[in-house]
Amino acid sequence: MSLTHLQAELIRKISSAVGKEENLATAIPGLSFHRRTACTEPCSASYEPSIAVIVQGRKSVELGQKTFIYDSSRYLLTSLDLPTVSHIIEASEAKPWLALLLKLDMEVVRELLSRGEFRPLAPAPGGTAMATARVTPELLNACNRLLDLLPTPGDIPFLSSLIQREIIYRVLRGEAGARLRSVATLGDQSQRTAKAVAWIKSNYAQPLRVDDLADLAGMGVSTLHHHFRALTAMSPLQYQKQIRLHEARNRMLAGGVDAATAAYEVGYESPSQFNREYSRFFGQPPMRDIRGLRASGAVADDSRI
Numbered sequence: 206m207s208l209t210h211l212q213a214e215l216i217r218k219i220s221s222a223v224g225k226e227e228n229l230a231t232a233i234p235g236l237s238f239h240r241r242t243a244c245t246e247p248c249s250a251s252y253e254p255s256i257a258v259i260v261q262g263r264k265s266v267e268l269g270q271k272t273f274i275y276d277s278s279r280y281l282l283t284s285l286d287l288p289t290v291s292h293i294i295e296a297s298e299a300k301p302w303l304a305l306l307l308k309l310d311m312e313v314v315r316e317l318l319s320r321g322e323f324r325p326l327a328p329a330p331g332g333t334a335m336a337t338a339r340v341t342p343e344l345l346n347a348c349n350r351l352l353d354l355l356p357t358p359g360d361i362p363f364l365s366s367l368i369q370r371e372i373i374y375r376v377l378r379g380e381a382g383a384r385l386r387s388v389a390t391l392g393d394q395s396q397r398t399a400k401a402v403a404w405i406k407s408n409y410a411q412p413l414r415v416d417d418l419a420d421l422a423g424m425g426v427s428t429l430h431h432h433f434r435a436l437t438a439m440s441p442l443q444y445q446k447q448i449r450l451h452e453a454r455n456r457m458l459a460g461g462v463d464a465a466t467a468a469y470e471v472g473y474e475s476p477s478q479f480n481r482e483y484s485r486f487f488g489q490p491p492m493r494d495i496r497g498l499r500a501s502g503a504v505a506d507d508s509r510i
Contacts, residue, residue, distance in 0.1 A: 211345035212277055215260040218352045219303050232358050233351065233365045235308035242301045246501055247292040249451040249487075254309040256376060257281040258340065258348060262302030263295035268335050269438030275337045280344070282381045284309075284388040285334040285399055286406045287437060288447040305348065307372065314373055314389040334388055334399075334436045338381035347371045388436070397422045398432040405441060409448040410472035415441055449473065450486050457495045464491035 219238050223229045229238040235255075241262070252266070263276040267290045275281045276295070296302035351368045354361050376382055387395040401422040405413065418441055419429040433441050453467040462470070468479035483491045 206342065206346065208340070208342050208345065211342055211349060212260050214349050215258075215305070215345065215352070216303060218349070218355075219260060219305060220301075222352075222355065223303075231355060233354060233361055235310070235369070236351065236365075237306045239304045239306065240301050241293050241296045242298045243293075244296055245293045246498070247290045248498070249454050250289050250291050251448075251451060252283040252287045252289055252335065254285060254311055255283050255306055256309065256372070257283075257304055257306050258345075259302070259304040261300055262293060262304075264291060264293050264302070264304075266291040266335070268333060269443070271333060271335075271438045273335060273337050278340055279337040280340055281335070281337055282376060282385060283335050284385050285402050285436060287335055288444070288451045289335075305352075307348075307351075307369065309373065309385075310369075311389055313370060314377070314385060317370065317373060317377065318386060318389060332384050332435070333438050334384060334395075334402075336381040336384050338376070338379045341375065341379065344372065344375045344379070347375060394424070394428075394432050395436060397424060398429065398436055401429060401433060401441065402437060402444065405445050406448060409445055409452065410470070412472075413442060413445050446482060447486070450483055453479070453483070453491070454487070454494070457491060458498055467491070 219240075222231070223238045223240045227240055231237060247267075250266075257275070258280045259276050261277060263274065264281075266273045266275075266281065268287055273281060274294070293302050347368055351365060351372070354365055354368070377385060388399050390396050401418050404418065404421055415426055415429070419426045422429050424432070430440060433439075433444070437444050439447065449471040453464075453471045453473075456462050456467045456470060457464065464480065464483075465476040468476045473479040480490060483494070487494050489497070
């Protein structure tokens with residue numbers, strides 16, 4: 206079956222399932238559908254390990270100083286929890302932006318890698334834990350078969366895990382697979398760096414001592430800095446800062462807290478420092494930014510794909 210036909214089938218199935226909704230969590234674990242009928246303003250988003258397949262439209266994601274643009278020809282692979290700024294750059298009422306997001310179970314990734322079919326493969330120098338890769342008929346065929354389970358929910362508990370394993374296999378075999386392999390492989394420096402990333406993500410409000418972080422990763426400080434920046438396009442302190450700013454923005458937008466309260470809740474000791482760093486990162490002071498987001502209809506952390 207041709208790539209064009211497979212994409213048309215996904216458009217039909219996602220459109221039918223999502224209707225007029227913008228986000229739909231399906232009965233298949235980790236699978237969700239997303240729809241927008243207009244371009245969006247840049248919005249903070251925390252990306253989890255996942256693959257995002259756009260079947261119609263186009264999106265831009267900024268990670269540090271890197272920008273990833275993907276559409277129906279390329280999917281987005283994320284191998285770590287990463288703070289980003291993203292926005293939809295092609296969507297309309299006539300041709301809505303449509304996408305599916307499948308969260309990756311890293312334990313399944315590691316189990317597949319342990320089977321021996323995958324020889325160790327180093328990622329390209331400077332490669333981050335986020336990448337785009339060419340969409341293939343084999344990948345879209347598996348995605349279509351996964352969606353075909355939705356009308357028969359009784360089949361989902363058994364068959365969905367098998368098809369998701371096939372999708373992970375296709376990703377590992379694809380042009381971005383080396384990055385996922387590197388992050389998932391126990392003992393690899395990228396995987397040890399991923400432990401440091403996970404610690405900051407879970408403890409972003411705590412003071413960060415890079416020496417302690419390096420000990421956690423089993424690396425020297427300079428080695429950690431090198432590999433951390435290679436994976437995330439930022440230093441550990443920059444990563445923590447962006448996690449804090451994204452989280453504060455979400456709390457103000459969804460929870461209705463003021464800037465000072467959000468600052469303290471995410472670990473800032475000085476509201477004035479928070480205001481400076483927020484304005485520098487998002488382009489305007491906190492409450493003005495939140496008012497603008499609310500006026501545009503944005504919701505907290507709604508741009509994960």
